[in-house]
Amino acid sequence: MNWLTTVVRPKVRSLLRRQAPDTLWIKDPETGELAYQKDVEANLWVFPGSQHHMRITAAQRLSITLDPGSQEDVHVPEVTADPLRFRDTKRYIDRIKQARTLTGEPDAVKVACGTIEGIPVTVAVQDFQFMTGSAGMAAGEAIVSAVEAATSRCTPLILFACGGGMRMQEGILSLMQMSRTTVAVRRLRAAKLPYFVVLTDPTTGGITASYAMLGDVHIAEPGALIGFAGQRVIEQTIREKLPEGFQRAEYLREHGMVDMVVPRAEMRPTLASLCGLLTKRPLAKTG
Structure with missing residues (x-):
């Protein structure tokens, strides 16, 4: 040997x-x-x-957005996990359990209150890792809870949108969340509270068709895919070749659908400036 x-x-x-x-x-x-x-x-x-810009989890997003030590998670009421007892190649309830194990979160949207450079805010974040960030009953409940937290605390609401649309395993119940969240956003308007939407990669489907495009200011991360239907579906429907960069953040800014494209390193000070401007609150002094 x-x-x-x-x-x-x-x-x-x-x-x-x-x-x-x-x-x-x-x-x-x-x-x-x-x-x-x-x-x-x-x-x-x-x-x-x-x-x-890599896709990041809801916990990571909150950690780089809120002031250290200021995060306070907002309780979101539970909903029926599998209302239609849906099954395709796998039971929907099993997919939910798998996603919860992967992310450590009950569903795709996490809500927290805190401060950004000393300014109180409420933040809702969609996590792509949880079933591609798709929105169902639980996500709708979370966004409504975020609106309620913002109105009760008189803070701006910041939503980091990300996902592949409404969750097909919940059928019409998921589609109902489009109108439900739209009504919730109107409550923010009635309370005269700012609503900022940060569009991250990807933001598509019913998410784009509802709460993700109702902000007072729309910010996008560089290179983010933003749209309703996919590019191939659109090309097959209209039978034309779409322009280069179609549905990307920079293209949408040039065509007026996005107000600004902000790199992740500049996102926090940008949000702080916008919150301070629209709430007339000074930023916390640093140094």
Whole structure:
């Protein structure tokens, strides 16, 4: 038996595998280049080279948006998890359980109150990891709860929209959330409270057709896909080739559907300035 090949070499290989885990490097989807994961995280989950904005979880979004130590989660009433007892290749209730295990959240929308540079705000965040951020009864309930929290505390409401539309497994009950959330937003208007929408990648379907496009100010992250139907469906319907960059944040800004495109590193000060301007509250002094 050759101990160098049968004993030493396997131990060296196992040691190298422990020192270089698969999550040490991640690939930039724009350029294909590898980036050190901790560098990307330190850059707010934005690739330093291409400036591609990764999708992030609701917890990560809240941590980089609210002042440290100010976050207070808002309770969202529970709804029936599987109202239609839906099943395709897998039971819907099993998909829900899997998504809850993956994200640690009860559904796709998380709501919290806190401050941004000292200004009180209410924030609702959609998490793409939870069944592609699709909106059903629970998401509708969360957005209504966010409106109620904002009106009771007299704060602006900031919504980070992200998702593939309304959740088909809940049928008409999910579609009803479009009108329900639209009515809730009108309550913000009646209370004269600002409503800011940050459109992240992707924001599509019924989400775009309802609460995501009802803001007083619409902000988008760079490169975010924003639209109702997919580009291929539109091209097949109108039988024309769509322009380059169609449905991307920059294209929509040029055509008046988005007010501004803001990189993630500048999102927090931008939101703070808008909240301070529309609520006439000074920003907290730093330094």
